[in-house]
Amino acid sequence: MTLHALTTSGLSAGYGDAVILDGLDLAVLPGRITVIVGANACGKSTLLRAMSRLIAPRRGQVLLDGKSIHHIPSRELARTLGLLPQSPIAPEGITVADLVSRGRHPHQGAFARWTRGDDEAVAAALAATRTIELAERPMDELSGGQRQRAWIAMALAQQTEVLLLDEPTTFLDISHQIEVLDLLTDLNQTRGTTIVMVLHDLNLAARYADELVAMAGGRLYACGRPEEVLTEHNVRHVFGLESRIIIDPTSGRPIMLPIGRHRMATDSRPARSGHPD
Amino acid sequence: MTLPAPALDALIGNRRRRLSRRRLVIALLLSIVAALFALTLVLGQSYTSPGDVIRVLLGEDVPGAGFTVGQLRLPRAVLSVLAGLSFGLGGAAFQIMLRNPLASPDIIGISSGASAAAVFAIVVLSLDGPAVSVFAVAAGLGVALLVYALSSRNGVAGTRLILVGIGVSAMLESFILYVLSGAPAWTLQEALRWLTGSVNGAQLDQMLPLLVALAGFGGLLLSRTRDLEALRLGEDTAAALGVRIARTRIVVIVAAVGMIAFATAMAGPIAFVAFLSGPIAARLPGSNGSLLVPAALTGAILVLAGDYCGQFLLPSRYPVGVVTGALGAPYLIFLIVRINRSGGSP
Ligand SMILES: Nc1ncnc2c1ncn2[C@@H]1O[C@H](COP(=O)(O)OP(=O)(O)O)[C@@H](O)[C@H]1O
Ligand SMILES: [Mg+2]
Numbered sequence: 067m068t069l070h071a072l073t074t075s076g077l078s079a080g081y082g083d084a085v086i087l088d089g090l091d092l093a094v095l096p097g098r099i100t101v102i103v104g105a106n107a108c109g110k111s112t113l114l115r116a117m118s119r120l121i122a123p124r125r126g127q128v129l130l131d132g133k134s135i136h137h138i139p140s141r142e143l144a145r146t147l148g149l150l151p152q153s154p155i156a157p158e159g160i161t162v163a164d165l166v167s168r169g170r171h172p173h174q175g176a177f178a179r180w181t182r183g184d185d186e187a188v189a190a191a192l193a194a195t196r197t198i199e200l201a202e203r204p205m206d207e208l209s210g211g212q213r214q215r216a217w218i219a220m221a222l223a224q225q226t227e228v229l230l231l232d233e234p235t236t237f238l239d240i241s242h243q244i245e246v247l248d249l250l251t252d253l254n255q256t257r258g259t260t261i262v263m264v265l266h267d268l269n270l271a272a273r274y275a276d277e278l279v280a281m282a283g284g285r286l287y288a289c290g291r292p293e294e295v296l297t298e299h300n301v302r303h304v305f306g307l308e309s310r311i312i313i314d315p316t317s318g319r320p321i322m323l324p325i326g327r328h329r330m331a332t333d334s335r336p337a338r339s340g341h342p343d
Numbered sequence: 344m345t346l347p348a349p350a351l352d353a354l355i356g357n358r359r360r361r362l363s364r365r366r367l368v369i370a371l372l373l374s375i376v377a378a379l380f381a382l383t384l385v386l387g388q389s390y391t392s393p394g395d396v397i398r399v400l401l402g403e404d405v406p407g408a409g410f411t412v413g414q415l416r417l418p419r420a421v422l423s424v425l426a427g428l429s430f431g432l433g434g435a436a437f438q439i440m441l442r443n444p445l446a447s448p449d450i451i452g453i454s455s456g457a458s459a460a461a462v463f464a465i466v467v468l469s470l471d472g473p474a475v476s477v478f479a480v481a482a483g484l485g486v487a488l489l490v491y492a493l494s495s496r497n498g499v500a501g502t503r504l505i506l507v508g509i510g511v512s513a514m515l516e517s518f519i520l521y522v523l524s525g526a527p528a529w530t531l532q533e534a535l536r537w538l539t540g541s542v543n544g545a546q547l548d549q550m551l552p553l554l555v556a557l558a559g560f561g562g563l564l565l566s567r568t569r570d571l572e573a574l575r576l577g578e579d580t581a582a583a584l585g586v587r588i589a590r591t592r593i594v595v596i597v598a599a600v601g602m603i604a605f606a607t608a609m610a611g612p613i614a615f616v617a618f619l620s621g622p623i624a625a626r627l628p629g630s631n632g633s634l635l636v637p638a639a640l641t642g643a644i645l646v647l648a649g650d651y652c653g654q655f656l657l658p659s660r661y662p663v664g665v666v667t668g669a670l671g672a673p674y675l676i677f678l679i680v681r682i683n684r685s686g687g688s689p
Contacts, residue, residue: 120582144585155442155577163354164361164631171573172585185358189351198350202357224584 069096070146070228070260072117076126079116086112088284089126094228094277099254099261101271104281105305110264111152113281114230117262118149130228144172148226152233152264154217156205162216163201166191169223191222195249211242218246222253229253231263235270243267247274272296272319280304296320364629372627372640376424379647383420384412387655422545422610423646423663425553427620428561429606431642433599434617435624435634436564439571440595443501445678447618448483448603451508454612455515456486457604461611462519462537466526473552476608483604486511487596502682532662539664540613542650549609556605561639563598567591568633614664615671616645622674645670 072094080086086109094100102110115121117128119135128135135143148169156165169191170184192198195215205213214234221229231250235243251274253259265271271278272292280288280295282304288295301309301322308325384396391408398405399412434447448454460482464470470478490511494504516538523534535541570591573581582588603617623645624630624637649670650663657666 115579118583120579140582140587141585144583147583149579149583151577151579151583153577154580155575157575158625163357165576167358168573168576168584171569174569180358182355185351185355189354192354193350198354201354 078125098276100277101275148224149230169220191219195219228260418545418547426606426610427643427646429602430616431620432639433603435621435638436599449617452512457483457607458612459515461608479604479608483600536611540611541662560598560602614668
């Protein structure tokens with residue numbers, strides 16, 4: 067698998083008159099996992115959409131291996147760069163196998179025949195996401211976690227070397243979140259797939275990221291190794307939240323403990339764990 | 344990531360089974376079209392033996408059957424098939440592209456636009472033949488553009504597009520009535536043709552342009568089958584799969600509107616055939632994959648069967664559009680009630 071360099075330089079983009087991204091420079095580490103975090107509506111999805119050519123930049127550009135993605139034929143780009151959007155739509159009654167096979171779209175011409183290679187790619191994607199048993203089930207009958215695995219399988223069937231995922235763990239319970247993130251890490255480690263994803267949970271972001279990117283106000287606020295980025299100072303600036311950072315004994319990664327106005331222990335140690343998050 | 348061979352075989356087997364089920368559905372629909380076509384030729388007010396029908400079709404002079412079959416029934420059946428295919432295919436393409444069964448050209452005003460232009464060209468400008476079709480195509484595209492412009496704000500919102508389209512459609516229908524009421528040779532039959540559609544008075548030599556339009560625009564649409572299928576996953580996913588959204592949209596709109604306008608210039612906006620064909624085809628057991636071809640065949644079946652009912656099975660004679668209209672209206676109401684419940688798209 068070849069490693070690809072995906073970068074943005076001075077990227078500005080938005081919708082209508084609203085400027086959402088404002089001169090953003092980001093160099094995605096090839097073959098690594100980059101996780102983007104930031105407050106609601108700060109432009110994380112917009113960044114992923116601009117990086118996969120779903121919206122055109124106002125200024126600046128998105129480069130894949132030094133070439134503007136707007137100059138790469140769309141099918142060719144789709145064989146290198148995949149995106150799983152925040153809320154993809156499953157057509158009524160579609161089965162998992164059918165959905166996953168649609169990931170083969172960029173590998174086929176308008177009238178080209180379905181090949182054994184296509185079947186193998188679909189089967190491999192189903193196996194990697196453990197959705198083989200679900201292959202003939204309709205999407206609308208699956209649980210949230212199963213459905214998300216099917217969507218990831220579709221993205222895997224596309225066999226791109228760079229994969230962007232917008233909040234792939236939203237709506238999943240904690241065990242399914244871990245399962246999806248482990249799956250993506252496997253993919254990164256076994257195939258060298260470059261992964262860029264938006265995550266909501268800062269602690270999971272810090273645990274799974276090689277590179278953590280914090281966005282604020284349409285720009286990069288901080289970018290680097292999780293322990294450099296997930297700091298009390300940065301959490302205050304990006305989320306407007308007071309917090310304590312401790313080290314996770316299992317992963318050695320930083321963990322953020324929010325400090326609210328209530329439930330403070332009298333000796334002012336970090337808040338007792340009252341309710342599960 | 345290796346995979347147990349049985350799993351791969353099962354996957355391939357299931358895909359093949361789906362494919363052959365789909366072929367079976369298409370073959371069945373084709374044979375229903377053929378059967379209804381034959382019925383229209385053989386049995387009308389009077390019965391003509393299949394042998395006589397075939398001799399007429401081969402160009403022999405058959406006393407007593409030549410006129411009925413050659414001049415009345417055959418053109419009618421051919422127009423029914425061509426118009427039905429056009430409406431079914433064009434309607435399903437719109438519904439798939441906009442991911443909404445209500446976004447059919449006959450609901451959002453495109454068919455009434457083509458019809459109004461045809462009426463205007465015939466009654467006011469005294470045109471006939473292909474010139475009428477050109478007017479109808481231009482008006483259909485114009486209405487598509489107008490509805491799109493009126494309803495787009497931060498991208499096209501489904502429900503707004505449909506409401507705007509229904510409004511435009513109503514305006515165009517009153518325009519049709521206005522033009523017809525000023526026409527010297529105004530007849531109820533003509534009015535019904537341009538308001539609900541009819542295959543009365545079809546002539547064989549008019550069918551060639553329609554056939555060419557169907558082949559050209561239909562071929563263009565079918566070449567976009569895979570892109571349309573990807574669009575069903577939403578625009579973001581489709582674009583990420585390499586579909587050029589804007590270009591696909593333009594091709595689909597031009598092809599579908601072109602096809603529907605040509606058919607409308609000949610048969611009027613046969614009520615709800617475009618709207619019903621896709622959803623009916625989608626509910627056929629074993630239907631999977633792209634809906635375009637099954638929907639086209641369903642359209643042909645609806646028009647053939649609707650016309651036959653309207654002529655011979657009801658107490659008095661009705662044009663086909665009245666029959667398909669009666670069929671489609673309840674479904675339309677059902678979908679609108681469902682929008683109302685969900686407060687958004689159906
Ligand atoms: N299609 C759109 N049209 C107009 N504004 C949009 C659209 N999508 C997002 N926005 C706006 O852009 C801003 C950033 O959105 P988004 O990138 O989705 O944020 P995030 O993913 O970080 O929560 C928000 O204020 C949102 O309302
Ligand atoms: Mg988002």
